[in-house]
Amino acid sequence: MTRLPPPPLSEILESVHVVSLPLATRFRGVDVREAALFEGPEGWAEFSPFVEYEPDEASAWLAAAIDFAYEPQPLPHRDRIGVNATMPAVEAARVPEILDRYDGCRTVKVKVAERGQTLADDLARVAAVREAMGPEGRVRVDANRGWNVDEAEHALHALAEFDLEYAEQPCATIDELAEIRARLRDWDIPIAADESVRRESDPLAVARAGAADLLVVKAQPLGGVRRVLDIVEHAGLPAVVSSALETSVGLAQGAHLAAALPGLRYDCGLATASLLAADVTSTPLVAANGSLPVARVTPDPDLLARHAASAERRDWWLARIRNCYAELV
Structure with a gap:
């Protein structure tokens, strides 16, 4: 399958919101789920590989998010x-x-x-x-x-x-x-x-x-x-x-x-x-x-603000996006 070149990194980073959401029940050994969300021409998408994943593996998650935010999706068989x-x-x-x-x-x-x-x-x-x-x-x-x-x-x-x-x-x-x-x-x-x-x-x-x-x-x-x-x-x-x-x-x-x-x-x-x-x-x-x-x-917007990750964690996720983006280009 041929993948289109990604949009400019600056365009992705411009709309990124990093959130930290508490879990109702401990799951996969964690009590909080972090995710980076960004918006493209087709709507919002999520980039949230688990924190232990290295860029070579996590880059597929970024490719998926870019595709969902920037490309129309295949026609559905059910609603x-x-x-x-x-x-x-x-x-x-x-x-x-x-x-x-x-x-x-x-x-x-x-x-x-x-x-x-x-x-x-x-x-x-x-x-x-x-x-x-x-x-x-x-x-x-x-x-x-x-x-x-x-x-x-x-x-x-x-x-x-x-x-x-x-x-x-x-x-x-x-x-x-x-x-x-x-x-x-x-x-x-x-x-x-x-x-x-x-x-x-x-x-x-x-x-x-x-x-x-x-x-x-x-x-x-x-x-x-x-x-x-x-x-x-x-x-x-x-x-x-x-x-x-x-x-x-x-x-x-x-x-x-x-x-x-x-x-x-x-x-x-x-x-x-x-x-x-x-x-x-x-x-x-x-x-x-x-x-x-x-x-x-x-x-x-209110929930994005309420559950925004700390400045340190936001910086960590932005660096992660940059590293994964480098795997895609």
């Missing part, structure tokens, strides 16, 4: 996106409280294999979700590469009683995914690849290795909507769209990606604004009757 609830690695007693944030969601993604927790913690959490959702609800688990192959086999056998829709990234490497998929062939637990798609130099390697039944794709880490559509088409696997814990501005790009995917079968992980205790708009993209609209989001 609303079915979404799942996301259950952090909380104690089982908190499950009902967190599910209450997700209006009408019929699917829940449950985080498992959290560092410092045990399989018993995972079983209790997933059991509580299944009880809350009833037999008709859909339950998927996400280990974020937290198990080796033997651990994954043991854990997924134990979790199978809860009728899993799929298991997301149970192991770290593509070879491990292929092995656990082979071991689970008779257990009817599909394997979804997330990090092995977006953090490998070749995102199609998963499909070639037979390492997954479906792909979890994210607009920012993979370089934007058009690039993701190209990856999914060449992989020949079904896909589900997920977020990277973005503000509603970033979630809007994910919704545009989900809208443009042909044959979308799965509820998407785009309702994560419910994990934030604050957002940049007074009408955040949260689930309503289990779905989100496909629409761009314009931040509220």
Whole structure:
């Protein structure tokens, strides 16, 4: 896919707002989510790679933001996106409280294999979700590469009683995914690849290795909507769209990606604004009757000001944009 040259760096930096948003529940080991937002001819976009990512990886996130701010997006196949609830690695007693944030969601993604927790913690959490959702609800688990192959086999056998829709990234490497998929062939637990798609130099390697039944794709880490559509088409696997814990501005790009995917079968992980205790708009993209609209989001100036990051953090993000921009030109 040919990418257009980026706009001048000065033009991007001129409209940048850096925000720091508290989380309602600790997630990915953090309590605050930082993001840089900027405006282009097509509207607002978000640049928010996680802070540990180096410029060679984070530059894809900037390319995605530039594409969303400056280019019309592919034509949609749908105007609303079915979404799942996301259950952090909380104690089982908190499950009902967190599910209450997700209006009408019929699917829940449950985080498992959290560092410092045990399989018993995972079983209790997933059991509580299944009880809350009833037999008709859909339950998927996400280990974020937290198990080796033997651990994954043991854990997924134990979790199978809860009728899993799929298991997301149970192991770290593509070879491990292929092995656990082979071991689970008779257990009817599909394997979804997330990090092995977006953090490998070749995102199609998963499909070639037979390492997954479906792909979890994210607009920012993979370089934007058009690039993701190209990856999914060449992989020949079904896909589900997920977020990277973005503000509603970033979630809007994910919704545009989900809208443009042909044959979308799965509820998407785009309702994560419910994990934030604050957002940049007074009408955040949260689930309503289990779905989100496909629409761009314009931040509220008052909220941008209220949640502005410190001068030190703003300078850090501006330097990061400069470094990532250098990777694109």
